[in-house]
Amino acid sequence: MTAYSSLLTSIPGVAHGFGDKESLMPERLQSWQTTLPDKKQVHGTAIGWVRRPGEALGELDGVITDVPGILLTVLTADCLPVLFCRRDGRRIGAVHAGWRGLLAGILGEFAATLDATGDRPSQWVAVIGPAAGPCCYEVSQALVDEFKQRLPLPAAVIAPRPHHLDLAAIARQQLLTLGFNTVDTIGHCTLCCPAPAPENGMRYTSFRRNSKQREHNPAHPPISGRNQHSGLIILPDDATAGFNGIPD
Ligand SMILES: [Zn+2]
Known part of the structure; x- marks a missing residue:
């Protein structure tokens, strides 16, 4: 299954999707998989521009491009994927934001990347994808305190x-504080959806659920290679013919 944001669907010339455990790469994006930049996510704050299909970028947790035909995705399994698209569909971005990235300010780094080119967050929409939810994402009091001390929220x-x-x-x-005033949330918890979510049938890979399973049964397979992709692409002109942006 793939989840879609009605906000992103409304922008012409861009295809997107949030994958799940059964469909790690959203169906609509699969044919562009070979154009993915080569990057390694490290829970950091670095954002990089992508200029060529398959470009080698090194360690990055955020990517941005204005080149049609290059698929951008982030891989997650409990961390938070955030997809970005300028309202005119001419620029897109994707950010991997786990607790470390949020605390270190990766979303601010993405906004700074726009500012550096004279672009403004108010010209963009942002969509927050599936991640570990407050129903399940238990952490230490020390970590909660660190968030409260470091973030003005x-x-x-x-x-x-x-x-x-x-x-x-x-x-x-x-x-919202950074000026992205149109934010959509595809809100499902990756931890408590081992069974299909009732409203849309989504099932998610969850790093934490998998870790618990492996504590009980060391033979249980790890999640490596099974993270779900959330991504988007500026469609090349020849791919927009007959494409109305409406998901299946
Ligand atoms: Zn949950």
Whole structure:
């Protein structure tokens, strides 16, 4: 299954999707898989421009391009994917934002990357994808305290329940503060959707759920190679013929 954002679907000439455990690469993006930049996500804050299909970028957690025909994705399994698209569909970006990235300010780095070219967050839309939710994402009090000390956000946004971070709410508030005033959330928890989510049938790879399974049964396979892709592409002109942007 693939989840779609109605906000991104409304932008002409761009295809996107949020994959899940059964369809790691969203169906609509599969034919562009060979154009993916070669990058390694390291829970950092570096953002890089992509100029060529398959470009080798090294260690990066965010990518941005204005070149049609290059698929940008981030791989996640509990961390938060954020897809970005300028309202005119001429520039796109994708950011991998786990707790480390949010705390270190990767979303601000993405905004700074736009500022450096005279672009403004208000010209963009942002969509937050599936991640570990506040229902399940239990962390130490020390980590909750660190978020409260370092981020100027209400405590109830950071941790709506004791010892549980709300990554999506933190990201949303950060985006709004940065000037991304149109933010959509495809809100499903990767941890508590081992069975298909009732509303759309999504099932997710979850790093944390997998780790618990492997504690009980060391023979249980690890998740390597099974992270889901969230991504988008500026469609080349020859691919937009007959494509109306409406998902299957
Ligand atoms: Zn949950």
